[in-house]
Amino acid sequence: MSTGPGRFEQVYAAHVVGIYRFVYARVGNRPDAEDLTAQVFVRAVEQLDTDRAPGQIAAWLYRVAQNAIADYWRAFYRLPVVGVDHVAPGWEPADDAAQRASVPDDGATIRVQALLRTLPDRYRRVLELRFLQRMSVAETAQAMGITSGNAKVLQYRALRKAALMSETTDG
């Protein structure tokens, strides 16, 4: 077997940054992205057959990552968490998972930016100040000449509008 010491580390080195970026683009924060990335590789060290073809290994890892991200969001939807162990990731690189593996910086960025552009001016402005410039609520309120309470309501409505639009464009 070529699964001796070193083989797994090669797989790790080849994929850890891609998996992290993939997760980060979907959870948007470093602590959770680190957790989920670690979950993927903990499962991989237990279960991944490192003798598989590189494309299959990539597909397997990205599927596990996808499942881990889905589980993460289930907590927000108050849905039962499945657990990353309970979903068989499969080997087939036939779907978009393998493609994503080779193009880690995927459509998510483009999609959210397109979404921002289609929002009404004030909604786009409040989200740009908070997300792009990372202003606090107080700074955002000051920049827009409104109260902090108004800024919170405005960003809430902006995100709701964007989420509804996102659902319809997703089909």
Next chain:
Amino acid sequence: MADERDPSAERFERYLDALLAGGRPSPDDVESGDEAEMARLAAELAGAVGPESADPDPAFIEQLRLRMRAADAGMAAVRVPPPVRDRSAEPAGSRPWRLSRRQLLQGGIGAAAGLAAGLVGVAITPRTPREAPTLGGPDDLVAGDGYWVEVGRLDDLPPGTATRFSTAAFDGFVVNDAGEVRALSSVCTHMGCTLHYRPEWQDLRCPCHGASFDLAGRLANGRRTWRENPYRGDARAYPIELPDLVRPRVKVEDGVILVWTAQA
């Protein structure tokens, strides 16, 4: 427009505030349904357009690499089926804990090294309110061959203090919790980072993701404990439950503190 305050918008701001500060947002600040969609969109937006690089922290990559290497190398040792605590001895209503290979892996390098060194049979105790047995207690560590190692003098460990120790098989702290001496692993049960002692909070704190363990080795700032007793040290609860810290046996003889360590 007039000043308006909306409870949903105020609550949701707590989620955004954590997210945009680069912290770990909590599902508790988000209602299911539309707000979950909004949170998800906000997360994608934060990940896509924020000033923070989408690239991982090199320290994280290196730490995980070392942990994976230890796990990979330790798989053979870890495959030994761990003893399971006698369920009939569990207090009624408690959740029996099986120590799985996964939990051992999640225990990190320390746990793997401990196993490789023959420290099999570490029983992770159920998370129920219980009286911590004095001086560790035989329940907390069913060790095979081993020996007592001197780790310090009681005179140097007044109540409310802690000292690091290191044996062939184990890295940890001995703590004096109001007169009761305990030994605790210094390896966080989340990802294996090394804990540090904070005298002002009387806890062992993880530098990686902010878990705090009390001096009995239990997670002190988890969501469950948070509801009953908001933890003084943090603005929000630690989001997931973690196993207790490993607690080797400890005794004090003639003023000398001794910790049981597995035969290396």
